[in-house]
Structure formats: C-alpha cells, structure tokens
Amino acid sequence: MERQQRFMSEKDEYQFQHQGAVELLVFNFLLILTILTIWLFKNHRFRFLHETGGAMVYGLIMGLILRYATAPTDIESGTVYDCGKLAFSPSTLLINITDQVYEYKYKREISQHNINPHQGNAILEKMTFDPEIFFNVLLPPIIFHAGYSLKKRHFFQNLGSILTYAFLGTAISCIVIGLIMYGFVKAMVYAGQLKNGDFHFTDCLFFGSLMSATDPVTVLAIFHELHVDLDLYTLLFGESVLNDAVAIVLTYSISIYSPKENPNAFDAAAFFQSVGNFLGIFAGSFAMGSAYAVVTALLTKFTKLCEFPLLETGLFFLLSWSAFLSAEAAGLTGIVAVLFCGVTQAHYTYNNLSSDSKMRTKQLFEFMNFLGENVIFCYMGLALFTFQNHIFNALFILGAFLAIFVARACNIYPLSFLLNLGRKQKIPWNFQHMMMFSGLRGAIAFALAIRDTQSQPKQMMFTTTLLLVFFTVWVFGGGTTPMLTWLQIRVGVDLDEDLKEEPTSTQEANNLDKNTTKTESAWLFRMWYSFDHKYLKPILTHAGPPLTTTLPEWCGPISRLLTSPQAYGEQLKEEDVECIVNQDELAMSYQEQATSPCSPPAGLGVNQKASPQTPSKDNIYEGDLGLGGYELKLEQTPEKFQYALPTKGPCQNLCKHTHIYLQRHHSDFHSNPGEKPLTRKRKREQDRELGSGKSSSWTEYAPGKQPLANPLLGDLIPLRQGLDTEKY
C-alpha cells in the first residue's frame, strides 16, 4: 500500500522532470526553427524580419498551440494550507505527510486574486520561467557582449552625446512617459475602468523607467548589414547600451521609493533617498565592474597566460562572471556591473590577450548573446499566450503607445538640438528622425516588466510592454530599410571612405563659439585620455609609454615594477622604428594642423582613415584624436612618442592604415636593424625611391583614385600622386 503510494509519487516526479526536459526541448526546437528561418531570410536578403522578430513569431505560434491545443491538466498545487502557527514565511518548510518528511523551498508570494487562475493549465504553468532567470542567466551575457563590442572608435568620439542621450534622455523619457501615463490612468479612473488608488504615480514612473530601455537590436543589425553611417550606428548603439543600465537602476530606485506617511505623496527625503540610491548603485556597479576588469587586465598582463588560450579564456570568462556575482552579492546591480566590466575588458584586457583568446572570447560571447537574445524574444512570443494573468486594457495600451512616441521625441529632438550647439559634427535632421524612429523596446523592458507581475497595475504594465515590444520590433524593425531610404541616410559606407563627410562638417565646425563649447566639454575627456594614455594603459596593458617616463621620479620602483618589459623600447627596436617614425609624422602633422582653424575634423579624418579592424592600440589615437584634437600638439611631442607603440602587431596595422606607404619599408627596416629613426623628410625620400621600385605592390593601396580633401593627408597626396605618375 505504502509502496504503491510511493510509486505514484515517484512516477509523478518522473513526469515532472520529463516535463522540465520537454519545456526546454520546446524552446530548443523553436530556436532551431528560428535559426533555419533566419538563414533562409538572410540567404534571400529579406530584411524586413530580424531573427528576434522571427523568434517572436515562432514563440507566438507555439504559445497558441500550447494554449488552445493542449488539454488543460489540473495543476496539483490547488490545496491551500492554513498555517496559523507561522508568523512569517520561512525559506524552507518541512512538511510531514503521513510520516514522510518533505522539504519545501520558498518560491514566491502569490497575491490573493492569482490563486484561482493558478489552478489552470499545468503545461502553461510549466512554460513560465522564473523571471529571475532573465536577470541572472540570459541578460548578463547579452549586456556583457554589448559592452565588449562597444570598443569602436566612433563610440569614444561620440561619448559625450551618447552619455547625454543615455542619462538625460532616459530620465526625460521616464518622466514624460510617467506623466502621460498618469494622465491616462486618471482618465481610466474617470471612465470607471480602474479603481482609484490602485495605480499610483510611482507606478506610472516605474512604467516610464522600464519603458525607457530601448533595444534597437533589429535596427542595429540592419545598419550593420547595410553599412549605414557609422556615427549614427554608434549613437544608437551606445545609447541603447547605456540606456539599459540607466533604466535598470532607475527602475530599482523608483521601486524602493517609499515615503514614510502617504505612500504616494511627494516626500523630499524619500525622493532624495531614491536619487542617492540611484547614484550609489550606479557608481557602485560601475566601480565593481571596472575593478574586476582591471584585475583581469593586470592578471593577463603579468602572467604569461597567453601561452594557454584555454586558460586565458577561462579566466576571462570567470572573472567577468565574478563581476556580476560580486555586484549581486554586494546588493548592487549585476547587469550594470557586467556592462562596465565588458567595456573595460574591451579597452584594456583585450589588448593583453593572445590572438587566439581574442577570437575565442569574442566568439564565445557572441554566441551566448545570440542564444540569450533569441531565447528572450522567443519567450516573449510565448508569454503572450502562456502567461495567465494578462490584463488587456485598451486605454492604457493606447496611452502607452502615445507616451513612448512623445517621450522618445522629447528625448531625441531637444537633446540633439542642445548637443548640436556643442558638436562639431552636427547630428543632422535625418539622423535625428532615424534615432526617433529606432526607439524599439526589447529584452530589458520585457525583463523588467516580468520581474514583478504580482499586483494588478504590474500585470497591466506587463501586458502593455509585451504588446509594445511586439509592435516596435515588427513594425519598426521591418520598416527600417524603407525608412533609411526615405530619410536618405547613406548606406554602404565603407569604413575607409568616411572622408566624404569631411567637407560639410568642416564648414560647420568653423564656427568659433561652438568650438569653445566643444573644447570645454572636451576638456574633461582630454584629461581622461591623457591620464588613460599615460598611466592606465601602461599599467594595465603592454602598450603606451613606459611608466618610468610618465610617472614622477619618486615612484620609480613602482613604475619599474608595473611597466611590462615589452613597454621598454629596447627589445623591439627594429619593429619600433617604423612606428616611431610613423608617430613622429602623426604628431608633427598635428602640430601643423593646430595652426589651421579646421583641425578637429581633420583629426577625425585620420581616424576614419584607420579602419576599425585595426585591433587595439590605435585606440589611444582614436580617443585622443577624436575628442581632443588640440591637446596633441601640446603634449605629444615626438620625444614622448618614442615609446608610444612598442608592440608589433597593432603597430603595423596602424602603419598600414594611416600611412600605408610605411608598410613598404618593413622589409627594408628588417634588413638594416640598426637604423635610427628617420626624419620625416628622409623617410619620404626613401619612400619615393621605394615606391618607384615596387610600384606593382602599390596598386592595391593607391588611393589616388578617390578624392582626398583631407588637409592632414594633404601632404601625402603629392607623394602619392607622384608615385602614381611614376608608376604609370
């Protein structure tokens, strides 16, 4: 008798476990289907449906099937036990059922009105994930990947604008959405659709903050594929990434806003506490993330771990994960920490990794990002039908649609106007429209909304968020390509021929008072970059000038200890030479530039000339050139650049991309290694000789075909043209 009973229970559990496998299997199959469909689309160059959109469609279909085609089996948990003895809910519960003690683990609190629908369909219940999975498993790799791939020169060029959009923009958008929604809620109360007191202003703000997290992954994928203007791409990408971080922390601080007396009246103390919380959590997470990345950078720098790419990759992965866990353990936001960890890893650690590990880490996180993203979007589709507490409220949904458009407009247009006052490269109207258009909502908004679906307002918010995500991903995502053509945004921009943009921006940049605004805001960044270049880079990576030269005398031992042997020029003399020469040229040309009024765009020109494939170390220049075109002439004299680029690979890349002709010298230098750095003139002479000698190999680089309006490269043009003429 007893045995049979146990048998039943065992069978039960077996079934249970198998259903666990079945659920995951369903997701796996959905993803496989998505992958195959996406392949088909990509193969035929259909761009109206991104993979995330496809995943949602499949999720919807599966949700429909599960909802209406499966027999609703009763869930077992119907019984409600009354425990008067317990004053609070313990984390574990031991229950004695006919002399057999079972251990139960606390799962969640269920609000009263959810108990009944709970008894519905067991399969639907099974297909519902614990929302914390999104925050702990699926989102971290996505966010980390975003941070890790942020390392684009253009990101640092546009850092100011991106930060403005991300912080100010999100705050504006949150408040605007919150206010509009509050208006709609009031209207709903008038219309009798909502009880008064259910939906507070904080709830509206909460909705606003979670709705502010944009996620234009669809748009970005299309941009990437079509090679849309890089500045636009960077603005959108950077904004969306930082946006997420801001929105998460903002949501959290709004949710803990708890005034003492009246929970919905304004309470200055509570408000400032929330603000303090926001700042504290944000700064803490930032510090935690970058601290871990710095540790990783130091570890990879001072150990020769690069001999074993597997170990290196493992270390990289584990430390990045630790950043997340430490932040969570410290009560901060793990996702934000992971984001900044990713950015810092890309900026420093990436340079220390072996090339094998670089590939591995990139691919690993790319893969995890892909899977995580598609799982989330797939789940979204599924959730529309399997989530059992939907509250569809037409008015609220309508209001939300209106609110996000208004808020996006309030975010983009005024901020762009303000930024344009200070920017040298204006954000043109078509870019602004495109940014306005790209206000898609995605994974973060969904994850934030699903995190709490206990109360009625939260459920309404969740439903609305889901619909908004669907609408924006399908409609906006699908409309990206037409929109691009309609707005006449350049596509097919080759990274090397960004120079076309130059003339227009040069004209705009001439305005003096704008320039001063720019320099003021650039001042901070200039400080940071010179600090980064002189101290952080040398400490954390093998690049940069040796610390012994940049640090003051009295901390000599430390600097010697921290400087990697590679940073001293001695060992790599021959390889260095080219780069040093190259550096001289760069620095000198900058000095020349300083006299001409339109120098910063010229600096940009140099940057854009260097293609993004140039791996890592040229980032120094990117940053420096991009943000503070001026400071170079002050600080980076040729002497200081002597050691600037000691390592071999990236250096060669730089040479290749900025001053292509230097490559021709490579073999030359190797043949006479003792040669001292050449002056620029000698160098050029040599070039001429060499070019004439090896004109055949020049053909692939010969840039004479494209118009070179760049003043910096101007002095190279005669040379090149000369070469060309010599060649013909």
Next chain:
Amino acid sequence: MEPGDAARLGPGRAAWALPPRLLLLPLLPLLLGRGLRAAASASSGAAAEDSSAMEELATEKEAEESHRQDSVSLLTFILLLTLTILTIWLFKHRRVRFLHETGLAMIYGLIVGVILRYGTPATSGHDKSLSCTQEDRAFSTLLVNISGKFFEYTLKGEISPGKINSVEQNDMLRKVTFDPEVFFNILLPPIIFHAGYSLKKRHFFRNLGSILAYAFLGTAVSCFIIGNLMYGVVKLMKLVGQLSDKFYYTDCLFFGAIISATDPVTVLAIFNELHADVDLYALLFGESVLNDAVAIVLSSSIVAYQPAGLNTHAFDAAAFFKSVGIFLGIFSGSFTMGAVTGVVTALVTKFTKLHCFPLLETALFFLMSWSTFLLAEACGFTGVVAVLFCGITQAHYTYNNLSVESRSRTKQLFEVLHFLAENFIFSYMGLALFTFQKHVFSPVFIIGAFVAIFLGRAAHIYPLSFFLNLGRRHKIGWNFQHMMMFSGLRGAMAFALAIRDTASYARQMMFTTTLLIVFFTVWVIGGGTTPMLSWLNIRVGVDPDQDPPPNNDSFQVLQGDGPDSARGNRTKQESAWLFRLWYSFDHNYLKPILTHSGPPLTTTLPAWCGLLARCLTSPQVYDNQEPLREEDSDFILTEGDLTLTYGDSTVTANGSSGSHTASTSLEGSRRTKSSSEEVLDRALGIGDQPVSSRGTRLVFPLEDNA
C-alpha cells in the same frame, strides 16, 4: 536480510525523485529564488497597511539575504576556479607535472571547505515542521496561507526522519551544497559531449574492438568483482559490528557500478602533453569515455532491480532479466537518440547553406546537441549517454559539413565548457569533503573499497587484454597493460553517481568512500603518471604522424609468436569482417548522404533509386566529380583495391614490409583530403595487414594527390 520499511527506499528512491524544475535552469541554478526582491520591494511602495509592510520587509530582507548568499556561494566557486587557473598556469609554465589542474581544484576546494566548515558561524535555517494529515502524498508545489498571505513552496526533496535535525545546521554550508542533479543536467553533459566530439581520432577506430571490449565487458567484470568483494567486506563489518544500518547486495553492486566509471583525465592530460604512445592513449581515452556511459546505465539498471516477491533483496531471475533488459533498452535507446540527432544535424548542415553564417551554424550545432540530451531525458533514456553518442556522430559526419570557422568555434566552445565544468566538479569534490554534512566514515569499508577497486581493475584489464591479444595484430604489450591498470582513476562520473543519492546510510557510506577514492587516485596515481611512464618504458614524444615504430614492434611480437598468428589472424578477420562491412557501408552510403564527401550516391546506389540518390547527393559532389575526376577515381580505385586486398589477405599470412610506407604516405595525404581520406585511413587502420601486403599499390595514387 529481512527488509524493513526503510529498506524499501534503500536503492535510491529519492535518487531518481528528481527536482522538477531543475532542468529549467541552464546555467545558474543557484541564483534563483530571489524573485521576490523586486517583487516585495515594489509592492512595498504600494503597500497600505503598516503591519503587513513590516512583515513584508522581513520577508524581503530575508529573500535579499538569501539571494546574496547564493551569489556569494557561487562567487566562491568562481574565485576558486580563477585561483586554480592561475596556479595551473604557473605549473604549466614551470612544467610541473605531478599535479593536474583537477587535483589542484580539489585542493583549493578542500581549503575553502575547511574554512567554510570551521570558520563561519553556524546559523540555523528557519525550518518549521508542519504536520499535514489530510493529504497522502507530496505535491510538487504547495500553497501556504500564512496569516492572510499566500506563499508558494516548491518541493525540494524528501528527508529521512533521522536527518531532520541535521538539516537545521549551517546555512552557509547548505548554500554551497548543490542539488546533485546539477551535475547530471548541467555539468556532465558538456564534459561528455566534448569527450565524444574529440574522439575522432584515427586510433580510436583502429582500436574500436578492444575499446568496446574494455568498456562493456570490462565494466561489467569490474562491477561484479567490486560488488562481490564489497559484499564480503560488508559481511565482515556486520560480524565486527561496525555496521549500524542495512547494506544489501544490490547496494554493493551499485557501488561496484558507480566506482567502475574510470576517468583518467589527469593521466590523459599528461599523455597528451608528453605525446605518449597514441595507441595507449586511444585505448585509455576510448575506454574511459564509453566506460562512463556503461556505468551510468548499469547503475540505473541496478537501481531498477526490484524483485517481485516479498524479499526485495534476494535474487529473482525475472527481476534480474528485467534489469538486463532495462540496461540494453536504455543503452540502445540513448545510442539511437544521440545518433539520430547527430544525423539530423548533419543533414541540416549539409542541405542548407548555413555555413555562410558561422554564428547560426554554431548555434544550431549547440542547440541540436543539447536537444539530444533533453530528448533522451524526456523519453526516459539517459541524457548523458545520448550526448556522448551524439558527440561522436557529430564529429564523424557534421564536423565535415561545417565551415572552417564553425569548426574552430564549436571545438573551442565545447573545450571551454568542458574545462570549466570539469574543474568545477573537482573543486566541488574538494569542498564536499567538508561541507557535506552526512559523511559516514567507515575505515573497514574504505580499505575494502581500495582493495576492491584495484582487484577489480586488475581482473578487468589483464584477462581482457589476454583475450584481446589473441585476436589483435598489434598486441597490447605488458607495459601497456600495466599502465592501463595503473590509470584506473576515478573522477567526475563516479562522484556524480555517488552524490545523486545520499539518502540512505549505505549510500552515504558509499559517497564518502567514493570521495576518498577519487582524492587518492587523482593525487597519488595522477601524480605518479610521469614516473610510471618512464618506469614502464613507454615511449613518449611520439609524433602522432609517425607511428610506424609501434607497428614494427608489435609485428616483431607477432612474428615471434609464429604459430599463433594464423589463428589470431582468423579471429581478427572475423571481427574485422563486421567493421569492414560497416566501413564500406559508411563510406558508400552514409558519408555521401550526410556529408559532402565520398562518392556520389548515384554511383553507389543501385539504379532503381536513382532519383532518391540524385536528391540526396550534394551538388558539391557532382561539382567535384568533373574537375576532380582523377582524384575521385583514385579513391574509387583505392577503395576497390582495399576490398580486393581484404580478400587477398587471407592468403598472405603476415607481410609487414610495406606497412610503414603505406601509413606514412597516408599521413602525407591527410592534409589535402580531409574527409575521404579518413575512410581509407580507417580501412587501413583496421585492415593493416591487407594493406601492407599491397602497400606499394596504394602509395602511388595517394602521392599523386599530395
């Protein structure tokens, strides 16, 4: 041997009572259950009543605390792994070989375990025991109404009544104790898949017969011998009076099964590093991989052994055969499942041009392989076994269809996963010695187990090697046998099987013993590998490309045996017949169907299924056919030769002259022909002798290609 009530749940009732939601959590099983942080905090903003707000605050705090502890415990593991990686780098850098990374992970685990055990204050968990008489069975979820609020509880597990007190011990220790199913559902699959995926070595297929013999027969032999010895030990303990609870023969057999899973990862790493003899490597690696699969299925079928009568631990023929049936069923089912998904992946990658998008391809590959696991689990088979065979199939077919980038991606991905998971398990083992709270140390049992595993290993290796040597042309030398005997390390699989069920007294004793055995073997035997290698005169520094020397050695042995060789040959021929059939089938039909290589199906299939053949043959094969006519014809020709020479070889007894040139020339062509060459290779591997007799004929066309 009177079975009591508690005894009925002896053979692992709770072991297979799996926590339901576990499969849902792909990576971070520990981080869950914090769902209420935001929930409670958000609702606190809207909370109206003061009293409930206080309560909620308490719950919220507790939940936050719990989540924080989860994070800390996971962080502990990750920092442990980080430390391990750094130390390992130091060791590798200095070429210290006496300690493998897994051994090191265990040491660090031990240290942290000691700290956690004795360095943290013992906080008690808030456990309340309720008595519910209105229900007669346990539900998976429970709704509890606590003063007007409803809370949902999920079933975690069953606790034997004696252990209720020990549950309320150290909270931190409980946090770092994982649900054992984590090992089976998350950590082991990538390890096993990686093993299968990297099995694609020529030498594996060359030694397939021996490996299968070691894996299946050997594991069974070792299981029974260990089981019987342990039964003797248990009887002894009963006499001495050291046994405080029941311990049945099935328990002994179960122990035999779990401890038969060898895992010589330490030894293999050293072999790999030192380039020890490839045949030995292949034998050990292949054995250990298949071994695991056999041991899992064996242990689960022993658990399933439930005699019908009253006496649940007496021998019952029906139940025994049922267990055997279960073993065969699960094994073949898992095998089929794995192979089928592998084949499906191969077909998908073949017929779509997915290789233009390596990311999609990698994702598909990963998902399909994971689906294998889930599918097998959902059908009641063993996921880990299915994943192993899926890995082998993927390596054999799908790998050839992947783009170059995807190949390296998949390899690296699974390498990383494997590395992390393995070190995680080993560091958990170290931790478990101190944090596991129900250890039962019984010196007699432990000593008995040590003796038993050595005897079991010996009784497994030496007789089987003797029998195999009768049939093998490359004899397994004595030093190889000693080395294999020596490499009987226990590792992750034995541990995972042992920890799966620690409900009963016998199981706890087994778990403790297994843990100690793993420690001992990994540290002592793993550390002694390098001395042992030099002591046994096993060649190291063998380039995998130049393996003729062992061939010659073994041929000398063979020639010395003289009269035996004819008989041996016949045995070989018989066993090789099956493989020959399989390989010609594989080469003629499977490879062309599943990959882009091989002869087009239109030539191999009979005429009447021409349409189907045309449909299944990839266009690339046709494309290749015209411009590469010569090469193709070469292969077809050589194939013909091969089959011809097979026929011939019965006549020529032993001609070892040409084998050297044949195999080296094959190596030479290996770079140019990735897949079709393997067929030849394998055919050569198995039928070394026939090829050697005709070696000269083979060499020339191949050299033309190279």
